[in-house]
Amino acid sequence: MKLKGIVNLLPFALMLALLAAGCAQQADSTAKAPAQQTAQQADPNVYTGPIGGKSNKAKTISMTVGKGDDAKDVMLRFDDNTEGLEYAKKGEAAIIKWEQRGDDKYATIIKPKLAKLPEGVTEIKADELYKMLSDHVPMFLADARPEMRYDQGHLPSAVSIPVPLLKEKKAKVLPKDKNQLIIFYCGGYT
Amino acid sequence: MSTENAGLARQLGYTNVRAFLGGEPAWSEAGYPVYASNDFVVKGNIVLLDLRSGDAPVQGRIPRSVNIKYEDLESRMDDIPRNAPVVLYADNLDDVTDAYEDMKDAGFNTVAMVKGNFQGWVASGGAVESGPIFSNEIKWVRKLGKGEVSVDEFRKAVKGELPDTFVIDARTPDEIKELGIFTNTVNIPLDEIPKRMNEIPKDKRVFVHCSTGARADLAYRELIKNGYDVKFLLLNISDPECDCPIIIPE
Structure with a gap:
């Protein structure tokens, strides 16, 4: 590619x-x-x-x-x-x-409305991710979109972990090793 | 979604969490591969293309696939609905990659590959059929999305065959002056719908159309919000498929 x-x-x-x-x-x-609520109250x-x-x-x-x-x-x-x-x-x-x-x-x-990363989470771009996958860098790559979207097309080696699934199953659907590199991606708002 | 999951993982004590904010669209836009789930290849409402040439597809192919060898893809591209999810496979990475990029460039939104090509499919235990191929026609029909009315049902309504249905044309009066209006249809331009809600009967089912479906979709949302039983037509009404009677203004 x-x-x-x-x-x-x-x-x-x-x-x-x-x-x-x-x-x-x-x-x-x-x-x-x-x-946000404060902001909305200030400016309806x-x-x-x-x-x-x-x-x-x-x-x-x-x-x-x-x-x-x-x-x-x-x-x-x-x-x-x-x-x-x-x-x-x-x-x-x-x-x-x-x-x-x-x-x-x-x-x-x-x-x-620009993205704000949660505390302690860093962004990764496509090229860097592709290189890491090509170099077989150990990682847990997870698709956060609904399962249907994952089925239609997902990144190589990615697993499907939609937001509701992670909320319900928590660490059970993530690696045992808490220091393992985890990368989440999605596909825009939908 | 990616940031929400990343935040949750951090809360669960994971120390090395990253988010690929560009996500699948940015990934595929860059020409990197995306794979369809094998289950989706079997059951999804897709166009499955076998890009291999020669005798290979007759020897063994993925069920439901249509054989268009890569050299012919360009000339067959217009036979494939642009809104169809397309899944590709070949027997080599070059062909499938080139086809993937060609289709993306041609405006197909959802294009994916079979993981590992045909060889990968076989290795993963996927079903294979063999024998002569009688047709390479693409027969894909879009499934109706949320809130959509089928063209058949819509046509019945404008022909007056569905008495409990109220049809709204959400185009502007200028468009109607120029192109006419369907029979049994009332013109309420999209931007006037909120203030003309009292003209729309609550006890009837409502169908909305416009020229392509974009405004009808917005009107649908507005009417749903106000408690209507409503559906919209997602179709370019100049499409021959519509075939609805039109009143042309004098």
């Missing part, structure tokens, strides 16, 4: 950054819940969550805000003055500042 040349690296890096947003959304909002005209879709023809964005039973989909309009429309991508998490105009909510500024 090969990288298809340097030209691919820039969009690739950009994509990593964007995907990171989607990947980390769930964990991030769990970890930072208190801070901000929505944070995964984008459900965007229609350029209807100039409308749909996103899911809130968690669990409180989760609901909201619809926001946008116009030529809306900043950061490129971050309103289906399946990726975004932070949208909006204002009320008549009956409609208009998005004014859209920002990507």
Whole structure:
């Protein structure tokens, strides 16, 4: 396998950054819940969550805000003055500042929701991971997506450990050796 | 998800935890291989391509595979639905890797390989069938996703054969002026749905369509939230498959 040349690296890096947003959304909002609530109380005209879709023809964005039973989909309009429309991508998490105009909510500024790594966890990029796999560096590589997504296509030697499974079975589905290198990956918000 | 699991592992006392935030999309984008689970190769709703040439597929192949030798892949690419999950195998790494990259470049979203190619499949005890091949036609039908209405059912509704169904066209009035509207259909543009909710009967089933399905999906979410029994059509309505009667404006 090969990288298809340097030209691919820039969009690739950009994509990593964007995907990171989607990947980390769930964990991030769990970890930072208190801070986020404070922020939302301070500024109620901000929505944070995964984008459900965007229609350029209807100039409308749909996103899911809130968690669990409180989760609901909201619809926001946008116009030529809306900043950061490129971050309103289906399946990726975004932070949208909006204002009320008549009956409609208009998005004014859209920002990507960037990944925040948990304390003591470091990031790894595709090339480094590929090299480690090629060099047979001992590791426990785990796919955190739902099992269906794992079945469709997963990284070499990866095992399937969706978030609910790890929550339920805890260390039983992880290596015995607590110092073993463990690498988790996912596939954006979906 | 990866960070959530990484955080949990840290809490469980693991000391050496990393997260590959780019994940599977970044991995496959870089041209690195992804493998389908063997069980998925057997049962998944996939297009399974045998890229080998010559007599090999007749001698033994994975059941349900369609034989398109790698040299012919480019010319057959348009026979494969772009939204179909594709799984590839060959008898050498070069062919399967090239095919994987070609298909990614051509816009296929979900492409994976059989782990270890045909040899790996056999070694893992996977089922093999042999004998003459009568067809290399690709017969893949997408399964309906959450909230989707089938084209058949939608067509019945716009023909007036489903009296308890209310069909919404979520396109703009300009689009309808230009292209017409289906029979038995009411135009409520996506952005007007929240304020025109009172025009949508609660006691009927609701179908929504637009031009490709994107707006209909958003309308579906909005209506579900408001307690409607609703489905949406995920189809480009200019697709001949739709075949629904249209009222063309004068």
